Amino acid sequence: MSGIYLHIPFCRKRCTYCDFHFSTTFESYRADLLAAMMQELGLRTNELKEPVQTIYFGGGTPSLLSPKELTAILQQINANYQVSTTAEITLEANPEDINQEQLEAWKQLGINRLSIGIQTLSSETLNWMNRAHAVHEGLTAIQLAQQLGFSNISIDLIYGLPGLDIATWKETLQKVFQLGIQHLSAYCLTVEPKTALNHLVQKKKLQPADEVLQNEQFLVLIDLAKQAGFEQYEISNFARPGLHSKHNSSYWAFKPYLGVGPSAHSFDGQKRRWNVRNNTQYTRSVGKNDNWFEWENLTPNERRNEQILLGLRTKWGLNAAALEAPWSQKENAQIEEFARLGWLTFEDQHLILTDKGKLHADGIAAELFRVD
Numbered sequence: 001m002s003g004i005y006l007h008i009p010f011c012r013k014r015c016t017y018c019d020f021h022f023s024t025t026f027e028s029y030r031a032d033l034l035a036a037m038m039q040e041l042g043l044r045t046n047e048l049k050e051p052v053q054t055i056y057f058g059g060g061t062p063s064l065l066s067p068k069e070l071t072a073i074l075q076q077i078n079a080n081y082q083v084s085t086t087a088e089i090t091l092e093a094n095p096e097d098i099n100q101e102q103l104e105a106w107k108q109l110g111i112n113r114l115s116i117g118i119q120t121l122s123s124e125t126l127n128w129m130n131r132a133h134a135v136h137e138g139l140t141a142i143q144l145a146q147q148l149g150f151s152n153i154s155i156d157l158i159y160g161l162p163g164l165d166i167a168t169w170k171e172t173l174q175k176v177f178q179l180g181i182q183h184l185s186a187y188c189l190t191v192e193p194k195t196a197l198n199h200l201v202q203k204k205k206l207q208p209a210d211e212v213l214q215n216e217q218f219l220v221l222i223d224l225a226k227q228a229g230f231e232q233y234e235i236s237n238f239a240r241p242g243l244h245s246k247h248n249s250s251y252w253a254f255k256p257y258l259g260v261g262p263s264a265h266s267f268d269g270q271k272r273r274w275n276v277r278n279n280t281q282y283t284r285s286v287g288k289n290d291n292w293f294e295w296e297n298l299t300p301n302e303r304r305n306e307q308i309l310l311g312l313r314t315k316w317g318l319n320a321a322a323l324e325a326p327w328s329q330k331e332n333a334q335i336e337e338f339a340r341l342g343w344l345t346f347e348d349q350h351l352i353l354t355d356k357g358k359l360h361a362d363g364i365a366a367e368l369f370r371v372d
């Protein structure tokens with residue numbers, strides 16, 4: 001199984017909290033950049049050994065692409081890669097771009113999964129986030145997509161937000177689970193250094209939730225998702241049974257994928273590689289087939305650490321039998337201690353975090369890391 005990720009680095013507005021790679025002034029070079037992405041697709045055909053099972057348009061804002069642009073990219077993929085007829089094809093779409101015409105075009109193109117950036121159901125919050133949509137637009141977008149036959153819809157939500165109390169968070173989740181969606185990605189707000197949000201926090205204009213409240217909101221999320229019939233298959237991801245994101249699941253299962261576009265990352269089972277995070281430089285360098293990426297070979301310990309970190313985050317847990325070397329005595333003692341604290345359980349050689357353990361996922365993984 002392998003996947004292709006396409007990074008579309010264009011956005012209408014700069015959301016205050018976002019540190020992804022994107023530009024809001026892209027019209028002058030839009031066509032050239034997309035042509036470079038198609039060239040990159042053409043240059044890397046030998047890198048995927050297995051049929052493509054997932055294609056993911058992420059960003060940035062891929063829903064800013066016209067149907068003609070999306071068609072050209074998909075044609076280039078189909079012309080150069082063996083794509084499974086049952087491939088999961090996801091498009092990240094912002095509510096302001098969703099209308100009947102777009103949805104019909106996306107459907108016709110074979111896009112069979114939408115990931116809609118809702119983020120919150122509070123107008124006041126959307127406002128300081130500098131999002132380009134209103135609450136009602138988000139809800140209408142979901143409804144319209146459902147009416148037009150999209151049966152695999154994911155939405156994004158953020159918690160740990162300034163001013164978000166438990167009652168409002170519960171209300172948000174209850175409303176969201178009544179929308180008939182199949183998948184929810186819910187992330188705790190992080191204040192990234194080079195963002196407008198960081199500036200607002202430094203100036204004391206906004207105050208994110210403290211860790212205690214964040215944890216409480218996370219546990220409420222787990223509880224309400226369970227009650228609504230959603231499975232928490234990764235720390236931040238919840239799905240109706242059988243409808244987890246195949247694309248993201250393959251990242252967590254350490255499967256190979258190709259990342260195309262500025263800032264996109266790739267993994268071939270041994271090497272990680274990342275494209276330059278600059279639109280002009282990317283376009284120019286791909287055009288000359290000259291150094292638009294860097295790469296590193298993972299050492300055995302780095303591979304092991306990633307397997308631990310990613311495996312522990314999933315409901316299937318960390319398959320200890322798949323690690324290249326068994327646990328040391330010290331690591332075994334550490335694992336026993338985590339089990340005694342009620343943070344993890346063992347099932348068929350898999351280490352699985354409990355709900356309480358999920359609050360400490362990164363710390364638990366870090367304790368089991370090996371350094372070169």
Ligand code: SF4
Binds near residue numbers: 010012015018059060
């Ligand atoms: S639309 Fe998405 S990628 Fe673009 S700035 Fe907002 S959060 Fe970031």
